[in-house]
Amino acid sequence: MSAKASRLALLAGASILCFSFFVPAYANTPEPEKKAESPEIDLESPSAFLYVGIGSLYTFDPDSRPELRIEYRHNTPFFWKIAPMGGLELATDGTVFANLGLWADFKLSESSPFHLIPSIAAGYYEDGDEKDLGHRLEFRSQIELAYEFKDQSRLSFGLSHISNASTGNKNPGAEAIILAYHFPLGR
Numbered sequence: 563m564s565a566k567a568s569r570l571a572l573l574a575g576a577s578i579l580c581f582s583f584f585v586p587a588y589a590n591t592p593e594p595e596k597k598a599e600s601p602e603i604d605l606e607s608p609s610a611f612l613y614v615g616i617g618s619l620y621t622f623d624p625d626s627r628p629e630l631r632i633e634y635r636h637n638t639p640f641f642w643k644i645a646p647m648g649g650l651e652l653a654t655d656g657t658v659f660a661n662l663g664l665w666a667d668f669k670l671s672e673s674s675p676f677h678l679i680p681s682i683a684a685g686y687y688e689d690g691d692e693k694d695l696g697h698r699l700e701f702r703s704q705i706e707l708a709y710e711f712k713d714q715s716r717l718s719f720g721l722s723h724i725s726n727a728s729t730g731n732k733n734p735g736a737e738a739i740i741l742a743y744h745f746p747l748g749r
Contacts, residue, residue: 608714608746611635615720615742619653620693622737627690629653631740635665643667647681651738653690659724661685661702679706679718687724697730708744716744 613633620626633649640646643666651659663683670676680703687700701724708718720742725735 608637609748610637610746611716611744612747613647613649613742613744615718615740617720617738617740617742619651619657619738620736621739623693625693627653627655627657629657629738629740631742635744637667639666647683649683655690655693656688657690657693658688659685659700659702663702675710677706677708677710677716677718679708679720680704681706687726693734693736694732695724695726695730695734695736696732697726699729700724700726704740706740706742714746718742718744 611634613631613635615631615633617629617631618626619629629651630653631649631651633647635647636645638645644664645666646662647665648662649660651657651661661683662685663681665679665681668678670678682704683702685700685702687695687698689695702722704720704722706718706720708716710716718741720740722738722740723735724738726733
């Protein structure tokens with residue numbers, strides 16, 4: 563990946579994060595009280611999610627590899643809608659990316675089961691047999707579209723970019739597509 567493409571991907575990730583700060587805070591308005599005869603069960607939000615995903619690392623390269631992701635996503639925001647997360651990515655070529663980061667959750671509308679989930683993370687990257695990303699410190703930006711089921715579990719499709727943000731001698735970057743299931747933890 564060229565330096566220009568890497569900078570564009572980094573800029574896109576940063577733009578998504580910045581945009582998330584300016585989305586209207588309509589989700590924070592209290593819901594109207596439900597009528598007593600309503601048969602719906604009002605579940606509390608889960609306190610966290612266990613995110614398990616499979617996908618393709620180096621997606622747009624000829625040497626793409628299957629990958630597995632496991633993340634713990636805390637669901638109690640410490641600022642607005644932003645909450646901490648930590649995870650591990652493993653690819654079949656031996657690539658490992660252990661990271662800590664931030665994520666946010668935006669329901670597309672009050673009646674919609676769809677969520678837009680941007681996240682950023684930084685962490686330790688160990689290159690596998692195929693691709694050296696130029697540094698042990700790497701950054702990941704990701705955007706996901708998730709469908710929430712009635713039990714508050716979710717199925718999401720995500721696109722991410724990993725880059726060292728030009729902190730190394732080279733910065734080829736890597737893209738991944740991920741299909742993930744979010745298991746709700748605690749209530």
